[in-house]
Amino acid sequence: xxxxxxxxxxxxxxxxxxxxxxxxxxxxxxxxxxxxxxxxxxxxxxxxxxxxxxxxxxxxxxxxxxxxxxxxxxxxxxxxxxxxxxxxxxxxxxxxxxxxxxxxxxxxxxxxxxxxxxxxxxxxxxxxxxxxxxxxxxxxxxxxxxxxxxxxxxxxxxxxxxxxxxxxxx
Numbered sequence: 001x002x003x004x005x006x007x008x009x010x011x012x013x014x015x016x017x018x019x020x021x022x023x024x025x026x027x028x029x030x031x032x033x034x035x036x037x038x039x040x041x042x043x044x045x046x047x048x049x050x051x052x053x054x055x056x057x058x059x060x061x062x063x064x065x066x067x068x069x070x071x072x073x074x075x076x077x078x079x080x081x082x083x084x085x086x087x088x089x090x091x092x093x094x095x096x097x098x099x100x101x102x103x104x105x106x107x108x109x110x111x112x113x114x115x116x117x118x119x120x121x122x123x124x125x126x127x128x129x130x131x132x133x134x135x136x137x138x139x140x141x142x143x144x145x146x147x148x149x150x151x152x153x154x155x156x157x158x159x160x161x162x163x164x165x166x167x168x169x170x
Contacts, residue, residue, distance in 0.1 A: 002052070005152040006037055009159055013041035024056065032056060041159065046166050050159070052146065060154065062142040062162055066169045073100040074133040077107060079126035093120055106168055114160040124148040127158065138169060 006017040017039035023031040034055035041048045048064040075098035094111055098104045111117050119125045127144035142158060 001152045002037065002054075002155075005155045006039060006052075009041070009155055010039055013043070013159075015039060015041050043163050043166050044170055046170075048159070048162050048166075050155070052155070054146065058146040060142075060144050060146055060151075060158070062140075062158055064140050064162060064166070066138045066140065066166060068133070068136060068138055068169070072133055072138055072169065073098050073103055074138075075103070075107060075129075075131040077111070077127075077129040079120050079128075093117065103168075107165075110161060110164045110168065114164055115157040116161055119150075119153055119157050123150055123153075125154060129161075140165060 003019075010017045017037055020034075020036040020038070022034050024034055026032045032055055034053070036054075037050075037052040039050045041050070046064055046066055048062060051061045053059050053061075075096065077097075078095045079093060094108065094117075096104050096107055098107065116125075116127070125144065125148055127142050129142045130140070132139045132141075140162070142162070144154070144158075146154075
């Protein structure tokens with residue numbers, strides 16, 4: 001299933017993905033198979049690096065740098081965990097930290113329109129999204145665990161979020 005998702009996204013953005021397979025030593029002579037999927041898509045001249053690692057860490061990473069033409073606020077988005085949502089059931093599923101209220105509302109809208117909100121409601125999908133601003137760049141990093149059902153859906157959803165965020169920032 002994950003192969004098909006990578007093929008679809010690679011085809012959509014006219015690129016290719018790579019798969020690295022190897023084994024590492026486990027306990028008592030066992031071996032742990034490691035699968036690392038990598039791909040780079042380019043959208044509006046911004047390269048987005050994508051990495052899914054299965055086996056040891058089971059993590060997904062999306063990273064890209066957007067050149068900035070005017071002042072831009074840094075931000076952080078984190079999904080509230082299950083216990084936090086149980087204790088504060090009226091609060092949003094997302095904790096968005098940003099100094100600009102207009103940009104914060106656009107980030108929340110982007111979470112809804114790209115399907116990240118729906119995936120987070122359906123699965124244990126809890127990404128941490130950070131945008132670190134320097135003088136000329138905004139470095140965006142998205143990291144999340146791949147230990148949930150339907151993890152293959154997250155590739156397209158998060159890629160769509162990255163594309164929407166690049167459009168928003170440019």
